[in-house]
Amino acid sequence: MPRSRNSLPVIALSLLLLLLQATAEAADGDFEMHIVHLNDFHARFEPINSGGGSCSPSGACFGGIARVATEARRLIDAAGDNYLFLNAGDNFQGTVWYSLYKWNVTAAILNMLPWDAATLGNHEFDDKIAGLVPFLDNINFPMVVANLDISQEPRLTGKFNKSVVIERGGRRIGIVGYMLRSTPDIASTEKLIFLDEAESLAEEAKRLKEDGVDIIIGLSHSGLDVDRQVAAKVAEVDIIVGGHSHTLLYTGTPPDNDTAEDVYPVMVTQESGHKVAIVQAMAYTKYLGNLVATFDSNGELLSATGNPVLLDETVEEDPEILEALAPWQAGLEELETRKVGETKVFLDTSSNACKRGECNMGNFITGAMLDEMAVLQSNSSSQRWTEAPIAITNSGGIRASIEEINNGTITYSDLITVLPFENTIDIIEVTGATLRKALEFSVNDTDTWKSKRQGPLYFRYLLHYSGLRVEIDVRQPVGQRVTRVSVLCAACNVPRYEPLKDDAWYPVAVNSFLAEGGDAFYMFRDEARSRTIGRVDVDVMLDYMARFSPIVQGLDGRTVVLS
Template identity: 25%
Template sequence: MPTVTPITLAIAHINDTHSHFEPTPMSLAVQGLDERIYANVGGFARISSVVKSFRQETQADTDGFLFLHAGDCFQGTLYYSLFKGEANATMLNLLNPDAMALGNHELDLGNSAVSRFLDQIEFPLLAGNWDVSNESDRKRFPVKGKKQLLPYDPDKQIANVLLKKMDDQTVAIFSVALDKMADIAMPDADTPFVNAKQTIINTVSYIKREFGTHHIILLSHLGYEPDLKVAEEVEGVSVIVGGHSHVLQGDFTNVGLGDMGPYGRLINDTLVVQAGCHSFALGKLIVTLDEQGKVSAYSGSNYLMLGRSLAMDASWDQSLPEEAFKTAKEYLAQQPNVLHCRGDESIKQVLNARYKPAVEKLKSDVVTLLPARLRHLRVPDEKGGSEIAPLVCEGLLFAARQRGHLVDFAIHNAGGVRVSLEQGKLTAAEIAGRLLPFAIDLMLYKPTGLQVMQALEGAIDNAINNGTEGTGDGSFPYTAGLKYIYQCEMPKGERITTLQYQRLDGEWLNIERDSTYTAVSSAYTSQGKEGYDSLKHLKEPPRSIDVTLSESFIEFARTKETLSATSMVLANYVPCPECKSDGID
């Protein structure tokens, strides 16, 4: 084996781009101006330009260059709602990363979406703790055996490794994602995720033994805190390039974005980096590894990528006065963590010709009018619950019944609804791009009354950490055609004290524990995620009605000249006095 010697690498890295191919309007503070201004930040065309220039700048002074994506390119914008993974494959191929990690949102629609993505990409997709070895051969869109996938090797109990030659040295790259993937995404049941930490330990040992290199990069989709823990507890990883938690490392108080600590966290000779989200930032790292693969020196930063345009508001309707524009331009040009750059024209051309026309059409499609602002929050507060989520549930019921399904009620998790809605016109773009950006199918399923009761209680317990360590407040259930009372101080299993559904004639009836009902939910909820565990034990599996969340709400909203939160809709959640006094949040 060749002798391992010190090596200096230039690494450009992004993560959690979530289909943000275009620049994102971002509010920035500028010294010398009383009000914040807006800039269009990032986007794939600027990423491409900055990566190319960084590669050229570092070519003479480093031993090699890597461009890495730490996962979660799916979901997030109209480009995904309309084109799914196909647009991401095209745009990422143009960026030409050396490797990408599999993220949890790549699996929101199961293995089939990843399978089609793998057929289209021209770069490796690393998924080192995803065991696909027992995937059924009868599937129409399997992931097993795909050329671009580097999954778990169950025989060796390691991640498959990507090797990159840098002159006479070898750099080994592998990836892991959350091992509890089935709790937050929808990998097929025959393709489980194995323990991430043990996979890292085994793979590092294997790389050193079999390939004779200590220069090891972990492309991680675990999250920032887990990455820091890996650096602390596992020896032998040189650099962790991370994603999932959207952490923008660095001090950005100079532009009003806060301080997440220094760029690069060095723990026990392992360097951890992460670069925000939504394509607005790019990490530029130069790191030197000694012969043992330990970090001996590093420099770099996350950079916001700006163009020429500045405005007073996010809609770009109000331009900056000339003097304010000059002040902002001069100030931003002096900031060390801001790059002013022109976007790659070839990427702009593909986006504008192939995908943008359909997106622009949705932006001009007015679906209904909102006479007043509709508030969304996940867990009800002293003012009440979400005014949006129950209407989304009405959309689920409407779409199912329009397709001839006899549905009793709808349930949807609060986290699947993303924003409040402002008074005025509501467009299809706002619904599909911001309100309900997760392109997930609606599913019919037949739970018993007891399973409904258990699912509601489990979801609320999970959301408010009542007797359990929950996964987040996004599990809180909103409903249509179903109302309940949850009493948080009752014993586990008895917290749903009232549970009724509404017949088509408007009459409310008690849910019987042993009776079977027909419900509609998103694929995410109907699979028993995040506290809805009882739905994992249905007699029949849920089945798709071939319509997505956003499509169902658009259909429903088109039937209304105006859309308001009515008293009937708001009554779908009836909080108990104990919950209100405890201050659920």
């Protein structure tokens, strides 16, 4: 019997209702998860200034672990049951808190926060494995690292796992940790063997998937550049929560004049069409990451949105954390209030200033190193005006800004926050060719970073110096970017700049980290014909400030970047 024309609208309506029902059921199968994350804490137990240094009572203050606790709990409460709270490493080192109390205060205070997992950073090895083991023995949250071979370091047996599986909303979520494979170049990792990041993550992720895990999160301390590569290669990973490069990812205009390197989250699309979200939230507790990710019923990432939250003074400090900090703080009071100098200018490292070009904090530090060389000469029989006419430090060793407010007071704690690593200022003898090689290496990664970051150029291993004038042309190929180098003469009555001679030998003041080949500057270690170990960097700075305060260090064009 033929259908009536009048029945067609009814059939169409029925089909529409079925379609809407199916769509609703699919939506009901979606899973929304909130990820709150912190990276590169660096012992910022107390609030900081805009550049990560000590907070002045008369200036704007941000972060501190008590604000992290308040905001993390607020975000977690708002998320309901479907949340994760993750820590992407580098909890050690960076302030007088760590210099005095090491792992003890770090474990005690971090244990008060509801972490679901953490990974290790390179600075967790600053006191070698012996300084890390008691921390791992005393924390109450899972530590995950998948790319460490500990076969030659049995002290770490049973101290961490490759991954942890957490159930939220009926979904099994695998969190797999990994560190920068080149960590031995920048840390005292002893006999540990670091494996490929992507291969290690993929191997553990496949195992978890076979065990019924729905979602894979990489918890990384490898930096944004490596995380992009990992996201493109590992088919199983859905989200990477990162650290190490101190990268601010932010969608829109960031608050407090910070520079965002890219949007939040960075999305990487694999050849298969699978999408991976990457997040990171700067460093030093200034921001707390807040990602909202939605997955379908098959565990495929549908969307990822959010932004880091600025922890300014509108965020209250958690009273329980403040109470727990008080006994430790009492032991620091003398160091935090001891005046060691004054500055009339802002000594700037904010927004990665010291990785983008010349910065006055780098000039200040190397100026003090160069002054130390002149002082040493006055106590020797040398006919030179200085023991070394060149002073060099690495940008990664400059850890915070110092503000000129509060009458420009510089405290001992400020100084330790800027230079926390207890390096010595050594003298090495190298040829001009070796110096040129080091300068080229310091700017050899510009293409990689420029192509994947917004804003100004960024040099991962940029060197800072006194006694050198350097022109860098990033339009040239890698290995040919240092187009002009002048050096202060040493055997002269009036110091002046002369062209660098590749075959001449030069005494150079460097910190012990560089002298030992740190940051992969192996040429300083392998090509130096001599090395004289000097005083600790902080002591050198103390003497310099005693003679030359107030500090009025500026920029003088010693580094010219053509782009």
